[in-house]
Amino acid sequence: MHSSTAKYNVPFAALILLLASLTAFGPLSIDMYLPAFPAIAENLGVPLSSVQLSLASFFVGLATGQIFYGPLTDRYGRKKPLYVGLSIYALASVVCAFTKNVEMLILFRFLQALGSCSGVVISRAIVRDLFSHQETAKVFSLLMLVMGAAPILAPVLGGQISELFGWRMIFALLAVLSTLCIILIATFLPETHHADQRVHIKDSWKVYGSILKDRNFMGYALAGGAAQAGMFAYITGSSFVFINHFGIPAKSFGWVFGSNAVGLILCSQINTRLLKRLSYDAILEKIFMVLAVLGVFLATAGILNWGFWGIMIPLFLFIASLGMTFPNSTAGAMATQKKSAGSASALLGTLQYGIAALSSAAVSRLHNGTTMPMCVLMGCFGVLALILHRVIIKRAL
Numbered sequence: 001m002h003s004s005t006a007k008y009n010v011p012f013a014a015l016i017l018l019l020a021s022l023t024a025f026g027p028l029s030i031d032m033y034l035p036a037f038p039a040i041a042e043n044l045g046v047p048l049s050s051v052q053l054s055l056a057s058f059f060v061g062l063a064t065g066q067i068f069y070g071p072l073t074d075r076y077g078r079k080k081p082l083y084v085g086l087s088i089y090a091l092a093s094v095v096c097a098f099t100k101n102v103e104m105l106i107l108f109r110f111l112q113a114l115g116s117c118s119g120v121v122i123s124r125a126i127v128r129d130l131f132s133h134q135e136t137a138k139v140f141s142l143l144m145l146v147m148g149a150a151p152i153l154a155p156v157l158g159g160q161i162s163e164l165f166g167w168r169m170i171f172a173l174l175a176v177l178s179t180l181c182i183i184l185i186a187t188f189l190p191e192t193h194h195a196d197q198r199v200h201i202k203d204s205w206k207v208y209g210s211i212l213k214d215r216n217f218m219g220y221a222l223a224g225g226a227a228q229a230g231m232f233a234y235i236t237g238s239s240f241v242f243i244n245h246f247g248i249p250a251k252s253f254g255w256v257f258g259s260n261a262v263g264l265i266l267c268s269q270i271n272t273r274l275l276k277r278l279s280y281d282a283i284l285e286k287i288f289m290v291l292a293v294l295g296v297f298l299a300t301a302g303i304l305n306w307g308f309w310g311i312m313i314p315l316f317l318f319i320a321s322l323g324m325t326f327p328n329s330t331a332g333a334m335a336t337q338k339k340s341a342g343s344a345s346a347l348l349g350t351l352q353y354g355i356a357a358l359s360s361a362a363v364s365r366l367h368n369g370t371t372m373p374m375c376v377l378m379g380c381f382g383v384l385a386l387i388l389h390r391v392i393i394k395r396a397l
Helices: 012-031 036-043 048-076 079-098 101-130 133-147 151-164 168-190 201-213 214-246 250-273 280-304 307-334 341-365 372-397
Strands: none
Touching: 012 048, 012 079, 012 101, 012 133, 012 151, 012 168, 012 214, 012 372, 036 048, 036 101, 036 151, 036 214, 048 079, 048 101, 048 201, 048 214, 048 341, 079 168, 079 201, 101 133, 101 168, 101 307, 101 341, 133 250, 133 307, 151 250, 168 280, 201 341, 214 250, 214 280, 214 307, 214 341, 214 372, 250 307, 280 307, 280 372, 307 341, 307 372, 341 372
């Protein structure tokens, strides 16, 4: 696996760290400000549900932005679009730090997402440039190990920053980190796909059309997207559930939130070992069933109000299971898309984050002062992931 990177004169570990950093801007931007939701609502004089909409707008930006980066990265190479995207991200982060009203926060969170999704799209495309089908699932699992630290550390760090310096400093830090990442890309990241004059931006919709007709791609993308939407229902509702409903202090929220990410990391690494003797299809067949069962337990816990541990245990196991659904469904979707890896990566992100945006908006819309909206939606998406996998992928195999 390491031989694929040798010709670029970059250590394998260094490449993984840099790609994981690019991918982690999404989780950092999402998770770091979650503990500050109550403080933001109080400071801007709006209800908590309005602040939750700034998270939904971020998901909309992640979904819509990726569709444009796909053809750009196939046409102009991987690095130039990264520079543009991260520059947009840095500038939007600065504006978020100085915003005076929630409407401005919602708008510039959308623009911040437009910038951050460049890293999501292009890191996946670079992995597809360098590695074979089965190897990509292993690499995505390694990326999850590194970027999995983001959901653990980000809310802890965000809670402390908000407590000591105010929530605006969170966005100032994100601006600094993105600027640093631009410097590291210019210095260390190799160009794995040089500009291709044969790729015409005006033909991008034809390329997307051909990818959409690929049943293999759509099956993995939609099933993986439904599973991911369950996680984003959790992300959107977690600050209310733990801080407001269960009374956990904002500065301690990160430890509870991060504990679930530990399970995600552990399962992603178990997945790496399983891939040495099983195909990603064999793993997905079992893990989607597990996810659906856990989803039913979680929805029941929310409806019947089973309390903190009654929700926390199935929640932990549900999030942990995603450590196997994400890398394997991504590898499956990208397996037949080497020629248009950038566009396929973008379309994959658009579909998955589009579902995530609907999930996030639904949690905000259904907010009723209980744990039920978050838990029931997570359960529904867990069951939906299993159905989509069985109907589309299993019938196609």
